Amino acid sequence: MQASPAIAAVPAGAGEDAAIVIEDVDKHFGDVKALRGLSARIHYGRLTGLVGPDGAGKTTLMRILTGLLVPNAGHVTLAGYDVVKDNDAIHVASGYMPQRFGLYEDLSVMENMRLYAQLRGMDADRNADLFAELLDFTRLGPFTKRLAGKLSGGMKQKLGLACALMARPKVLLLDEPGVGVDPVSRQDLWRMVQALTDEGMAVVWSTAYLDEAERCESVLLLNQGQLLFDGPPQELTAQLEGRSFRLEDVGAERRAVLTQALDLPSVSDGVIQGAGVRVVLREGAQAEQLQALSDQARVELAQVPARFEDAFIDLLGGGPGGTSTLAERLPPVELGSDIAVSCRNLTKRFGEFTATDNVSFEVQKGEIFGLLGPNGAGKSTTFKMLCGLLKPTAGEAHVVGHDLRRATGAAKSRLGYMAQKFSLYGLLSVQQNLEFSAGVYGLEGNTRRERIAEMIETFDLGDWLSATPDSLPLGHKQRLALACSLMHRPPVLFLDEPTSGVDPITRREFWTHINGLARKGVTIMVTTHFMDEAEYCDRVAMLSRAQLIALDTPDALKRSAVSPERPDPTMEDAFIHLVESADRELEAAT
Amino acid sequence: MLTSAFSFTRLRAQFIKEVLSVLRDPRSRMVVFVPPILQLLVFAFAATLEVRNVDIAVYDQDAGRWSHELVQRLDSARFITHVRHVDSQQQLHELIDRGEVIAALAIPVDFSRSIAAGESGRAQVLVDGRRSNSGQITVAYLSTIAADVGAEVVPDAQAPTPVVVRHWFNPNLVYRWFIVPGLTGILALFSALLITSLSIARERELGTFDQLLVSPTSTPEIIISKSLPALAIGTALGLFMISAGVFLFGIPFTGSFALLLASLVLFIASVVGIGLMISAVSMTQQQAILGAFAVGVPAVLMSGFATPVENMPVVLQWLAQAIPLTHFLIIVEGSFLKAMPPGDILASLWPLAVIALATLTMATVFVRGRLQ
Numbered sequence: 001m002q003a004s005p006a007i008a009a010v011p012a013g014a015g016e017d018a019a020i021v022i023e024d025v026d027k028h029f030g031d032v033k034a035l036r037g038l039s040a041r042i043h044y045g046r047l048t049g050l051v052g053p054d055g056a057g058k059t060t061l062m063r064i065l066t067g068l069l070v071p072n073a074g075h076v077t078l079a080g081y082d083v084v085k086d087n088d089a090i091h092v093a094s095g096y097m098p099q100r101f102g103l104y105e106d107l108s109v110m111e112n113m114r115l116y117a118q119l120r121g122m123d124a125d126r127n128a129d130l131f132a133e134l135l136d137f138t139r140l141g142p143f144t145k146r147l148a149g150k151l152s153g154g155m156k157q158k159l160g161l162a163c164a165l166m167a168r169p170k171v172l173l174l175d176e177p178g179v180g181v182d183p184v185s186r187q188d189l190w191r192m193v194q195a196l197t198d199e200g201m202a203v204v205w206s207t208a209y210l211d212e213a214e215r216c217e218s219v220l221l222l223n224q225g226q227l228l229f230d231g232p233p234q235e236l237t238a239q240l241e242g243r244s245f246r247l248e249d250v251g252a253e254r255r256a257v258l259t260q261a262l263d264l265p266s267v268s269d270g271v272i273q274g275a276g277v278r279v280v281l282r283e284g285a286q287a288e289q290l291q292a293l294s295d296q297a298r299v300e301l302a303q304v305p306a307r308f309e310d311a312f313i314d315l316l317g318g319g320p321g322g323t324s325t326l327a328e329r330l331p332p333v334e335l336g337s338d339i340a341v342s343c344r345n346l347t348k349r350f351g352e353f354t355a356t357d358n359v360s361f362e363v364q365k366g367e368i369f370g371l372l373g374p375n376g377a378g379k380s381t382t383f384k385m386l387c388g389l390l391k392p393t394a395g396e397a398h399v400v401g402h403d404l405r406r407a408t409g410a411a412k413s414r415l416g417y418m419a420q421k422f423s424l425y426g427l428l429s430v431q432q433n434l435e436f437s438a439g440v441y442g443l444e445g446n447t448r449r450e451r452i453a454e455m456i457e458t459f460d461l462g463d464w465l466s467a468t469p470d471s472l473p474l475g476h477k478q479r480l481a482l483a484c485s486l487m488h489r490p491p492v493l494f495l496d497e498p499t500s501g502v503d504p505i506t507r508r509e510f511w512t513h514i515n516g517l518a519r520k521g522v523t524i525m526v527t528t529h530f531m532d533e534a535e536y537c538d539r540v541a542m543l544s545r546a547q548l549i550a551l552d553t554p555d556a557l558k559r560s561a562v563s564p565e566r567p568d569p570t571m572e573d574a575f576i577h578l579v580e581s582a583d584r585e586l587e588a589a590t
Numbered sequence: 591m592l593t594s595a596f597s598f599t600r601l602r603a604q605f606i607k608e609v610l611s612v613l614r615d616p617r618s619r620m621v622v623f624v625p626p627i628l629q630l631l632v633f634a635f636a637a638t639l640e641v642r643n644v645d646i647a648v649y650d651q652d653a654g655r656w657s658h659e660l661v662q663r664l665d666s667a668r669f670i671t672h673v674r675h676v677d678s679q680q681q682l683h684e685l686i687d688r689g690e691v692i693a694a695l696a697i698p699v700d701f702s703r704s705i706a707a708g709e710s711g712r713a714q715v716l717v718d719g720r721r722s723n724s725g726q727i728t729v730a731y732l733s734t735i736a737a738d739v740g741a742e743v744v745p746d747a748q749a750p751t752p753v754v755v756r757h758w759f760n761p762n763l764v765y766r767w768f769i770v771p772g773l774t775g776i777l778a779l780f781s782a783l784l785i786t787s788l789s790i791a792r793e794r795e796l797g798t799f800d801q802l803l804v805s806p807t808s809t810p811e812i813i814i815s816k817s818l819p820a821l822a823i824g825t826a827l828g829l830f831m832i833s834a835g836v837f838l839f840g841i842p843f844t845g846s847f848a849l850l851l852a853s854l855v856l857f858i859a860s861v862v863g864i865g866l867m868i869s870a871v872s873m874t875q876q877q878a879i880l881g882a883f884a885v886g887v888p889a890v891l892m893s894g895f896a897t898p899v900e901n902m903p904v905v906l907q908w909l910a911q912a913i914p915l916t917h918f919l920i921i922v923e924g925s926f927l928k929a930m931p932p933g934d935i936l937a938s939l940w941p942l943a944v945i946a947l948a949t950l951t952m953a954t955v956f957v958r959g960r961l962q
Contacts, residue, residue, distance in 0.1 A: 387804050388803070388804055389800055389803055389804060408806075409806045409808065410806075412804055412805060412806040413805075413806040415804065417800070417801060417804040419797050419800055419801065420797070421797050423796055423797030423798040423800065423801045424796075424798070425607060425611065425796065425798055426796060427610060427611045427614040427615050428607060428610050428611070428614070432606075432607070432610060435603065435606070436603050436604075436606070436607045437805075438603070439599055439600060439602060439603020439604070439606075440600050440603045440604060440802070440805045440806075440807055441600075441805060441806065442597050442599050442600050442806065443599070444599050484801075485801075494804070
């Protein structure tokens with residue numbers, strides 16, 4: 001652990017004092033109640049996770065803590081100051097890093113840091129020591145002259161952190177620092193935050209990633225503006241002990257087994273983990289039904305330690321069912337060949353910079369194929385070439401046998417695409433969005449009417465037809481985006497970080513549909529930053545520095561990261577291991 | 591599934607989407623509906639080159655018959671609100687310094703005496719050079735008044751002004767007659783430019799442009815579907831301004847309406863091409879709006895709306911020929927006031943057709959270039 005001696009100013013007698021005291025805080029925006037009667041304490045020297053699904057009130061609470069919002073009722077004190085009355089003192093005592101930190105993209109790393117120092121009333125020239133320390137701490141030293149706009153997502157977050165630490169705050173508030181950051185950069189952030197809490201600083205880390213929550217010393221679990229749990233994550237997880245199981249090595253049938261498991265009345269939640277299926281029983285339920293299922297599938301049923309995510313889903317009343325109404329309606333996909341997507345020596349150069357270097361692979365019909373890699377590794381460039389959004393500099397890409405360079409129209413009518421942030425027309429109503437996507441794929445007359453009606457029924461959008469997509473609850477918005485991209489029944493579906501910023505329950509519903517589609521023979525190409533999503537994939541292609549460094553099943557990738565210290569590595573461990581060993585090989589070669 | 595380069599179904603879906611986007615987007619709606627009304631009011635009533643409602647200072651040291659005559663005429667002149675009498679040269683300077691009067695008239699002690707002696711009376715006019723244009727016009731008005739006084743001094747002499755000017759097409763030089771037809775072009779230009787430059791940029795911000803590019807739709811379909819709503823709105827606005835000119839301002843419309851309509855459509859088509867090019871290279875709507883103004887404002891300045899194209903350096907004159915507004919202004923002004931014959935209109939119409947073809951083709955290339 002790297003020490004950072006002077007960054008945190010340890011308050012005297014920090015032991016018992018709470019860094020933040022929240023008392024009966026209410027906040028509403030019009031009719032929307034963002035926070036309801038919230039009371040909690042946050043302590044010095046501890047990493048506190050502020051956890052909850054999208055729209056739970058995390059950002060609202062953060063903004064109240066920093067004095068940017070005034071609560072409608074209740075009191076908040078931070079480092080002993082009232083956030084409303086002593087607003088000026090709050091800005092001195094706290095460092096805040098919003099979701100999109102206000103970095104000036106046209107200034108260099110150093111210029112950004114100097115600017116923030118000056119905004120804090122510090123003389124940048126006299127604080128050379130502090131600057132050197134922060135740069136060393138964030139490992140941004142080699143990049144001081146680079147423009148902030150040209151940094152990767154992870155480096156931007158680190159620079160944001162350096163700027164937020166400028167005034168040596170007693171309390172550090174980080175609003176979803178892990179969003180859009182790859183596991184390697186995320187690990188760096190953790191290391192830094194750990195060092196800060198060791199110094200006695202109170203750090204609040206808000207997140208929708210539950211594996212992040214598990215690493216916090218204490219969590220505040222929010223849902224719909226209410227506090228569901230306050231305490232160490234292990235305490236919550238312990239309540240679930242004995243209810244988590246894994247059906248080991250189910251293999252090819254795992255999606256069918258998951259569907260069956262989720263439809264059992266005794267099961268509240270389930271996900272795919274590599275070749276296995278992980279399930280959580282309802283409270284008080286026995287494992288008999290599950291045992292019967294594992295006997296029927298002739299696989300071993302093992303009890304596994306509970307995770308924070310299990311407890312979270314359980315607290316929210318369990319996950320969605322396992323049957324995809326969408327997939328049930330679809331006819332099985334018939335393709336001339338078994339290869340749905342393929343690329344050979346795919347290369348993309350932007351001037352001097354090579355974004356994708358000589359990548360080749362083949363994707364089978366009905367496969368869920370994941371593209372993973374750190375930010376800037378060429379993952380999204382490769383993905384865009386495969387779906388026809390970018391033209392390769394060299395090499396070729398085929399979708400269901402059509403060359404994307406020549407038969408673009410034919411290839412494009414056979415693929416569906418769903419982007420990050422669900423690219424829907426916000427100015428059009430739900431009905432109009434559906435009509436548009438039917439029309440743009442050339443559907444006419446009865447077929448068009450039937451397909452639209454079918455999508456409305458399948459995804460239960462009937463009540464929302466005249467609403468705009470932006471006013472929809474997140475889950476419905478995602479359903480609409482999926483409906484639009486599947487309107488023409490494509491045999492291949494491209495998903496570009498489809499669940500970024502989406503809560504675990506909505507994510508489960510989404511994967512239920514995706515699993516259903518894959519079982520019908522639809523080929524799924526997906527990029528993601530969520531390691532638990534990579535587990536749903538049949539095979540994962542790992543990219544680093546524009547090159548394909550690994551291509552295998554999730555389990556095989558995990559096995560490759562096994563070491564004496566880490567006998568049972570997670571997907572995230574495997575990711576970090578693969579990227580780091582690829583980097584080492586590259587360094588050794590040069 | 592059969593896919594062709596062109597499909598009416600796909601085009602129709604995109605056209606409906608575009609129309610709804612323009613009408614439902616508050617930003618686009620503002621671009622469409624606010625400027626016509628605002629510009630109509632501002633340009634037609636406020637922006638005028640005539641001088642009105644100004645104050646004049648008079649330092650009358652003479653107080654004789656002729657100076658009295660001169661001041662009285664100033665008093666009754668319609669363009670002057672107040673005649674400010676001062677008692678010293680000092681005060682005169684102060685009033686001009688403070689910008690309270692646009693010009694000052696200093697009448698010397700011997701003004702009436704000189705005239706009585708049969709010589710010419712001399713008076714000094716001081717003009718505020720900071721307002722050079724209005725100042726010059728004021729001087730012209732003042733000399734007309736002085737000339738009238740002169741005519742009274744020598745009643746039997748020849749007419750004081752030997753030349754009688756007759757202005758053709760606009761005999762009373764009504765400023766609005768000149769500015770409103772020109773506005774038709776400028777207004778249609780900015781509306782079409784803004785609507786189209788926002789259209790792709792908006793989709794890029796939403797992320798829907800990628801969605802469009804992965805669909806089987808072809809680039810010409812995208813261009814056509816994005817052009818049509820702007821074309822319709824631009825033409826409607828142009829027609830609205832033309833009818834405002836005819837019915838509200840009573841400007842004589844003497845040319846061919848059919849030819850004017852054809853030129854209007856071609857003119858807007860060429861602007862749509864420019865707007866789509868701007869949109870194709872803009873990453874955000876903000877960039878698109880800035881881009882539209884960066885192109886639109888110089889285009890208006892160089893089009894011959896405010897200053898004649900012939901006064902510009904030769905190189906810029908060539909450039910002006912590439913601006914669609916230059917040609918459209920010739921047609922619209924000609925159609926309103928001087929019954930421009932079809933032959934002359936066609937001479938300005940074909941360059942418009944060429945420009946429209948060029949910009950729309952370039953826009954297609956630009957949009958396709960986004961796929962690199």
